[in-house]
Amino acid sequence: MALAFVAFASQAATLKSVRMHEAPDSTRVVFDTSAEVKYKIFTLEDPYRVVVDLQNVTPRSGFDPAVAAVGRERVNSLRAAPRDGNYRVVIDTTSALDPKAFTLKPIDPYGHRLVVDLFDPNQKRSQSRQPPLGKDRSVIIAIDAGHGGDDPGAIGPSRILEKQVVMQIARRVQKKLNAVQGFSGVLVRTGDYYLAHRQRTQLARDKRADLFVSIHADAFRQANVHGASVYTLSDRGATSETAAWLAERENRSDLLGGVGHVSLTDKDPVLARVLLDLSMDANRSQSIDAGEAVLANLGRVTKLHKSRVEQAAFLVLKSPDMPSILVETGFISNPGEARRLSQAEHQENVARAIATGVEQFMRENPPPGTLLASQAAGKAPVGDRQYTIVRGDTLSTIAARYGVSSKLLRARNGLSNDTIKVGQVLVIPGG
Numbered sequence: 552m553a554l555a556f557v558a559f560a561s562q563a564a565t566l567k568s569v570r571m572h573e574a575p576d577s578t579r580v581v582f583d584t585s586a587e588v589k590y591k592i593f594t595l596e597d598p599y600r601v602v603v604d605l606q607n608v609t610p611r612s613g614f615d616p617a618v619a620a621v622g623r624e625r626v627n628s629l630r631a632a633p634r635d636g637n638y639r640v641v642i643d644t645t646s647a648l649d650p651k652a653f654t655l656k657p658i659d660p661y662g663h664r665l666v667v668d669l670f671d672p673n674q675k676r677s678q679s680r681q682p683p684l685g686k687d688r689s690v691i692i693a694i695d696a697g698h699g700g701d702d703p704g705a706i707g708p709s710r711i712l713e714k715q716v717v718m719q720i721a722r723r724v725q726k727k728l729n730a731v732q733g734f735s736g737v738l739v740r741t742g743d744y745y746l747a748h749r750q751r752t753q754l755a756r757d758k759r760a761d762l763f764v765s766i767h768a769d770a771f772r773q774a775n776v777h778g779a780s781v782y783t784l785s786d787r788g789a790t791s792e793t794a795a796w797l798a799e800r801e802n803r804s805d806l807l808g809g810v811g812h813v814s815l816t817d818k819d820p821v822l823a824r825v826l827l828d829l830s831m832d833a834n835r836s837q838s839i840d841a842g843e844a845v846l847a848n849l850g851r852v853t854k855l856h857k858s859r860v861e862q863a864a865f866l867v868l869k870s871p872d873m874p875s876i877l878v879e880t881g882f883i884s885n886p887g888e889a890r891r892l893s894q895a896e897h898q899e900n901v902a903r904a905i906a907t908g909v910e911q912f913m914r915e916n917p918p919p920g921t922l923l924a925s926q927a928a929g930k931a932p933v934g935d936r937q938y939t940i941v942r943g944d945t946l947s948t949i950a951a952r953y954g955v956s957s958k959l960l961r962a963r964n965g966l967s968n969d970t971i972k973v974g975q976v977l978v979i980p981g982g
Contacts, residue, residue, distance in 0.1 A: 565610070566610045567611050572742075572743060580668075582665040587654055592667065594650065602640075604639050607637075608638045610631065614631070616629040626645070654666070690761045692734065693754070694724050694728075694766065697714070698713055699718070699740050711889050713770075714743065721740075725738055734913070737760070756872065766877075768882070780856040783877075834875070837874040838868075840916065841874050852901060938976070939975070946971055
């Protein structure tokens with residue numbers, strides 16, 4: 552039996568609610584309390600369970616923790632009752648989990664929180680293995696849907712949540728990239744849970760990503776501000792007032808999402824900073840090139856906030872070993888843009904623009920060892936490529952993407968007209 556004790560202020564507190572979010576390697580249980588709490592946490596076996604004793608705490612009237620556990624992968628049930636002067640919450644788990652707990656101070660819209668993260672040690676180990684790099688491999692694009700879990704991101708009219716909109720767009724981008732030979736799109740966040748900024752770039756690094764694309768749909772102080780934007784990292788100040796405002800908002804997301812412990816490297820800070828800057832300088836120009844390709848394609852499907860790639864000090868873009876861009880698909884604070892961003896057709900158009908821009912950039916800058924690099928060097932045939940039709944595609948847009956005529960595309964695939972359907976596989980003629 553593992554036992555931990557943490558002491559905080561002794562004032563009485565009310566347990567207002569409990570929430571749960573599941574990530575690939577952990578499950579987060581969040582207790583909303585009216586004040587900072589003392590707690591004990593320990594694990595038991597046969598059956599597996601995690602016990603949280605809240606000291607000097609009483610539940611609100613009608614409090615029922617069982618609802619939070621419905622349909623969870625690692626948690627069978629949640630139950631609670633007074634016990635020896637404390638209020639005990641028992642988390643029945645499907646296997647042995649490693650609990651880590653910490654408290655968070657109030658930040659709008661949340662009050663005091665006790666966070667209990669339940670880690671699956673076996674799953675953590677398996678996910679840490681990096682995929683092998685083979686010959687003529689696909690380029691790997693890390694697609695990061697911003698926010699998640701306790702951090703909803705911007706909230707628009709009719710309670711449109713940024714975290715949901717960008718997850719939908721990210722999945723569409725992934726699907727479109729995976730339909731193109733030589734490309735592999737991987738989602739950084741695969742569900743409704745929060746990842747710290749540095750976790751996001753680390754996960755992309757673990758996947759050996761060649762490009763990091765973070766997708767957002769933020770808010771501004773004035774509701775009339777609108778348009779899509781693309782950002783790259785700047786350590787010397789933002790290129791506009793909007794860029795500075797958005798960077799400040801995004802960088803405080805770790806407080807909302809609930810990051811309890813920050814781990815720093817043991818390297819000499821001056822040396823580490825010099826090495827980091829040298830590495831980042833090598834990728835900064837490529838980040839701008841990638842951003843310009845995506846921005847140009849976004850301008851064909853939606854209005855732009857700025858006609859150039861902007862720069863700001865976004866923490867999530869501070870990755871020294873891969874080009875990184877942040878795409879603001881629009882402003883949820885603008886009623887008209889919020890409505891469009893929640894529509895499937897507009898999401899498809901935005902996702903296609905992002906995927907096309909990424910594809911154009913990678914074909915012009917193919918990483919060594921990839922199929923794209925072999926094709927560019929003439930070592931691999933570029934004929935007879937296959938493309939699977941996804942929602943929103945047209946024959947003319949596919950022809951334009953691959954630099955062939957619609958007439959040639961029809962002839963190569965035996966089509967009598969431009970009609971195509973989702974799931975249909977087209978042969979793309981090379982040359």
